Amino acid sequence: MSTKSRLRTARHSVLGLVLAAAVGFSLAGCAEIESVSAEPYEPATLESTGPSQPAKITVTDEAARRVALQTTVVGARGAELTVHHGALVYDKKGLPWVFAVVGPRTYVRSAVTVKHVDGDVATLSAGPPAGTEVVTVGAIELWGAELGIAGKH
Secondary structure, eight states: OOHHHHHHHHHHHHHHHHHHHHHHHHHHTTSOOOOOOOOOOOOEEEEOOSTTSOOEEEEOHHHHHHHTOEEEEOEEETTEEEEEGGGOEEOTTOOEEEEEEEETTEEEEEEOEEEEEETTEEEEEESSOTTOEEEEESHHHHHHHHHTOTTOO
16 A cells, blocks of 8 residues: 555544544534523512402512612601602502502502602602602512512513
């Protein structure tokens, strides 16, 4: 066998080994990979407060941190109540509500009657009493939790 023949045979052997390795590695990538599924994440729990009443919502520390929940206090201007307009959420009928703080990381939706909004201040003719702490940032996420859509992404 000539040197030229031996070189050609060696090249074909190396090429064959490279192709075999490539096919082997690509088939190994097709193997089913077993993954460990995480426990379902429940950012909030709901507790009934009675028939036809809004639920009491308790969020986890992590959920409160992720949403960056912030609150303010219902103020008073004479006989009228005031609240930051960010605290207002509207239900599907267009009725306004706020989420009142009723315990650590625990909230209940409370009906309000908006008289008017001027800038960042909503004046209420009815709602939680002055001094009540209400959610301003994260209120819509609490509404989602009450509707049962939180954490379902």
